[in-house]
Amino acid sequence: MKKTFFKQFIRKFKKDIDLNDVDTHRKFINPYYLKLMGFNFLRDDNPIKFLESVKSLKDDFTLDDLRTILMFEENWRPRKVGAWVIGLCQIKELEKELIEYLKIYPIYCEHVISNLVLFNSLEGRKAINEHVLGFLEEILFLIKENKFHDGWNLFEINSLRWGFNALKYLDAINKTKDFENMINSNIWKEILIKCNENSSSFSRFYYYDWFKNEENIDCDFTESFKVIKNVVDYE
Numbered sequence: 692m693k694k695t696f697f698k699q700f701i702r703k704f705k706k707d708i709d710l711n712d713v714d715t716h717r718k719f720i721n722p723y724y725l726k727l728m729g730f731n732f733l734r735d736d737n738p739i740k741f742l743e744s745v746k747s748l749k750d751d752f753t754l755d756d757l758r759t760i761l762m763f764e765e766n767w768r769p770r771k772v773g774a775w776v777i778g779l780c781q782i783k784e785l786e787k788e789l790i791e792y793l794k795i796y797p798i799y800c801e802h803v804i805s806n807l808v809l810f811n812s813l814e815g816r817k818a819i820n821e822h823v824l825g826f827l828e829e830i831l832f833l834i835k836e837n838k839f840h841d842g843w844n845l846f847e848i849n850s851l852r853w854g855f856n857a858l859k860y861l862d863a864i865n866k867t868k869d870f871e872n873m874i875n876s877n878i879w880k881e882i883l884i885k886c887n888e889n890s891s892s893f894s895r896f897y898y899y900d901w902f903k904n905e906e907n908i909d910c911d912f913t914e915s916f917k918v919i920k921n922v923v924d925y926e
Contacts, residue, residue: 710763719748724768727775727802730915742922745772746779754784761788771802778806781924786810790818797822801853808857808916809923816861820869823854827878834885842882843895855899856912874900 709715723745726732735741752760760773774792777785786807793803804822807815826849833842846852858870873879879900886896 710760710766710769716768719751720768720772723748723775724771727771729801730805730912733915733918738918739921742775742779742919745775746922746924748772748776749780749782752776754782757782757785758788761785761792767799770796774802774806778809779919779923781810783810786812786815790814793818793822797826797849799848799850801850804850804853804857805915808861809919811861811864816858816865816867816869819854819857819861820873822849823851823858823873824876824878826851827873827876827882831878831882831885834882837889839886839889846896852899853912860912860916 726735726741727745732738732741749757757773757777760769761777763769763773770792774789776782777789789803789807789810793800793807800822804819807819826845830842830845833839833845855870855873858873862868862870882896883900
């Protein structure tokens with residue numbers, strides 16, 4: 692499924708840009724992807740200027756180009772850049788591609804979750820919620836099999852930390868209760884109970900239970916969105 696979905700987006704760029712070409716990466720990818728990973732741009736001397744430079748990449752691409760970049764199968768780096776261009780520029784025609792991406796390629800997907808937060812649509816919020824709850828179910832299954840390490844790896848590689856932050860952040864904006872419902876769900880409670888029975892694995896999951904306190908959220912997440920809101924092309 693994933694391979695078929697990716698390949699349907701392989702189209703020709705308007706300026707004959709080849710994503711396998713070294714010069715293409717030097718111009719469009721390498722200057723950006725590392726700082727976009729995990730909100731590393733916060734450590735830049737001028738994060739707003741950096742994000743403006745990412746946003747300006749829109750001028751080099753058509754919508755089809757951005758679809759190709761977002762769904763480029765051979766290399767994950769262009770996908771990071773593509774997602775941020777779509778979100779910062781609020782290209783609503785491509786939000787559905789971000790949602791589809793989250794469903795079919797959820798590994799290290801903080802760039803997709805973050806930019807769905809920027810759109811703040813009902814469909815995007817639903818996609819993040821389903822992403823988090825779906826993987827919590829898988830984690831619970833592994834933990835019941837005493838595969839605590841595998842469960843934690845699934846939490847990490849599928850960016851559930853970002854999902855938790857995103858749901859809580861969006862609830863505060865929209866006066867919704869997606870995070871509250873998730874953190875009080877039977878799935879999450881059972882994960883904590885099972886981990887508590889194995890104390891060596893409990894502390895890492897318990898840290899995220901700390902999020903249920905109203906004021907608690909990762910500082911990097913809130914600080915990043917304070918910066919990002921100065922750049923996003925909101926109507």
